[in-house]
Amino acid sequence: MKIALRELRRRPGRFATATVILTLIALLLLFLGGLLDGLIRNSTGAVRAQQGGVVVSSAASQSSFLRSRIDPDLRARVAAAPGVEEVGGLGIVQLGARVPGNGPRDLADVALFGVEIAPRGVPNVPDTGEVWADRILEADGVRVGTELLLGPARSPVVVVGFVEDTNYLGQAGLWGSPATWRSVVAANRPAEIVADGVFQSLVVRGSGSPVDLAAAVDAATGGATLSLTIADTANAIPGVAEQRGTFNQIIGVTVAIAIVVIALFFALLTVERVALYGVLKAIGARSRTIFAGLVVQAIVVTVIASTVATVVVLLLDAAIPPGSIPVTITVPRIVSSVLSLLVAAVAGSAFSLRRVLRVDPASAIGSSS
Amino acid sequence: MTVTDPHAPALRLEGVRKVYPMADGEVVALERADLTVDRGEIVALVGPSGSGKTTLCSIAGGILRASGGTIVVGGDDISGYSPKQLTAFRRRAVGFVFQTVNLVPFLTARENLLVVDEIGARTGAPARARADQLLEELGLADRAKNLPSQLSGGQRQRVAIGRALMNDPTLVLFDEPTSALDSKLGRQVMELIRSEMTARGIAAIVVTHDERITAFADRTVHISDGVLDA
Ligand SMILES: Nc1ncnc2c1ncn2[C@@H]1O[C@H](COP(=O)(O)OP(=O)(O)OP(=O)(O)O)[C@@H](O)[C@H]1O
Ligand SMILES: [Mg+2]
Numbered sequence: 001m002k003i004a005l006r007e008l009r010r011r012p013g014r015f016a017t018a019t020v021i022l023t024l025i026a027l028l029l030l031f032l033g034g035l036l037d038g039l040i041r042n043s044t045g046a047v048r049a050q051q052g053g054v055v056v057s058s059a060a061s062q063s064s065f066l067r068s069r070i071d072p073d074l075r076a077r078v079a080a081a082p083g084v085e086e087v088g089g090l091g092i093v094q095l096g097a098r099v100p101g102n103g104p105r106d107l108a109d110v111a112l113f114g115v116e117i118a119p120r121g122v123p124n125v126p127d128t129g130e131v132w133a134d135r136i137l138e139a140d141g142v143r144v145g146t147e148l149l150l151g152p153a154r155s156p157v158v159v160v161g162f163v164e165d166t167n168y169l170g171q172a173g174l175w176g177s178p179a180t181w182r183s184v185v186a187a188n189r190p191a192e193i194v195a196d197g198v199f200q201s202l203v204v205r206g207s208g209s210p211v212d213l214a215a216a217v218d219a220a221t222g223g224a225t226l227s228l229t230i231a232d233t234a235n236a237i238p239g240v241a242e243q244r245g246t247f248n249q250i251i252g253v254t255v256a257i258a259i260v261v262i263a264l265f266f267a268l269l270t271v272e273r274v275a276l277y278g279v280l281k282a283i284g285a286r287s288r289t290i291f292a293g294l295v296v297q298a299i300v301v302t303v304i305a306s307t308v309a310t311v312v313v314l315l316l317d318a319a320i321p322p323g324s325i326p327v328t329i330t331v332p333r334i335v336s337s338v339l340s341l342l343v344a345a346v347a348g349s350a351f352s353l354r355r356v357l358r359v360d361p362a363s364a365i366g367s368s369s
Numbered sequence: 370m371t372v373t374d375p376h377a378p379a380l381r382l383e384g385v386r387k388v389y390p391m392a393d394g395e396v397v398a399l400e401r402a403d404l405t406v407d408r409g410e411i412v413a414l415v416g417p418s419g420s421g422k423t424t425l426c427s428i429a430g431g432i433l434r435a436s437g438g439t440i441v442v443g444g445d446d447i448s449g450y451s452p453k454q455l456t457a458f459r460r461r462a463v464g465f466v467f468q469t470v471n472l473v474p475f476l477t478a479r480e481n482l483l484v485v486d487e488i489g490a491r492t493g494a495p496a497r498a499r500a501d502q503l504l505e506e507l508g509l510a511d512r513a514k515n516l517p518s519q520l521s522g523g524q525r526q527r528v529a530i531g532r533a534l535m536n537d538p539t540l541v542l543f544d545e546p547t548s549a550l551d552s553k554l555g556r557q558v559m560e561l562i563r564s565e566m567t568a569r570g571i572a573a574i575v576v577t578h579d580e581r582i583t584a585f586a587d588r589t590v591h592i593s594d595g596v597l598d599a
Contacts, residue, residue, distance in 0.1 A: 002487050284457070284458075284489055361456075362432045
């Protein structure tokens, strides 16, 4: 073990290539993970910001906000379900917003929500004509007091505050009253007008676990509703599961490449060291001791590569202007990426185990060679 | 693990054979070898190339398994040892000095001695004290921090001797320890081997081509075509 560490310290050049390649792989892994987290965050913020345990949509909607309709009658049955304490209606319309000072084609994509229960970060439901905006809109020049003109009808709303992490499918969340939502829908999407008292979804607060609450609501409505926990609602947003699946596959391939790189590199190193290992075995070193040294070297190289990559990614994260690339670097993502690389290091170096076991101590005492 | 008998000879070979199976028949490298080396005795093993000297040393030191016969080192009968037991035996009871210098290139002289402790007992401080003492005796105290590449051939061979003595062995096997050195250096190294072995009561087999080297041994054994002379 000491021998392996000393070799790392005294012959760093030997490990430079592997360290550089692994650093690039670690960088790729962290960046992919950050991109996935950022994309998901940007798609699901509006749902995750809801202050309730369960989101209720109509059964026919297949959990899409946009298709769902809940009339007052159904709402009353939801409110009467056991365990339900509070029910808030929710409606959404996706539009382009003109920001004063920006060019006429330079629209900001927004999702205007009309809510009865204010989301996390919004103190209370704003007055009609006023909205709280997601902070991402600051990048478009939006400030508190800015009047946004929504949609082809240029319905005006005034920004009265900013909230964090409330986007829906990459569109900036705007949070207003149900009346604001209804009037904007009426002006811009006449086909989607819903009657007073009708919402697209309901946010339900109650006692007990959200899973039980969702089941209780669906039972009370006789299957007319589809109720999901906040997390399940977020996952059901179109594209979220697909993005996660695709990225996780790419991440998996990247880890596999890391295993191959480590395996090849340490296999080469082992071949170079056959004579040295022969001598060590002749003087009594166990294969286990020699192999442990190899694994330690693989781990140290991986730790160095991961550390450098983490620092680079954090610097990049700080340098990327908000709203340009949806990269979110989180501690759990860094930890899981580094852990998967460490597993790759052990798995990769394990390919050299057989070669280490095969080294013959008799080779050290040179059979007349 | 067998407790080493302090009165048993350092090495006893009885009817030891080594046969290498080859495509066209087999090569008999060692034929019914009988040899006893007493505690503290230095035996020179002399013979032409290919006569089986390295084979004998490898078997006596437990890095090669004999095809038949009995090998007893310091009272331990290692004839039937498994590879694992042989590894532990080598760590405990024998030292090797190889023909080519086989030091770890990225470790200093002192660290090369300490390798023996690191792969084995891991005693730490006592091992460091022993390494320093050996380096002192071998005249290498001021070279302790040098890498092998910063040492002369004779100095390197002395480091290798120090490494072979680190585990306080019963038997040290020298396979042509002086062949890479000129005759003056070779003599110096032999004198050193002589004095170190005698001072410690450690037995040694010294393989050599050079008849002059045999002057430093208690006894000379000749071998040709795998057969030891009586
Ligand atoms: N691994 C092996 N496979 C087959 N034959 C071998 C092997 N090792 C040694 N031999 C043969 O065994 C015989 C004895 O070899 P050994 O290495 O013991 O000779 P040696 O006396 O040490 O020679 P040298 O003085 O050249 O080192 C030789 O004929 C050699 O060719
Ligand atoms: Mg030989």
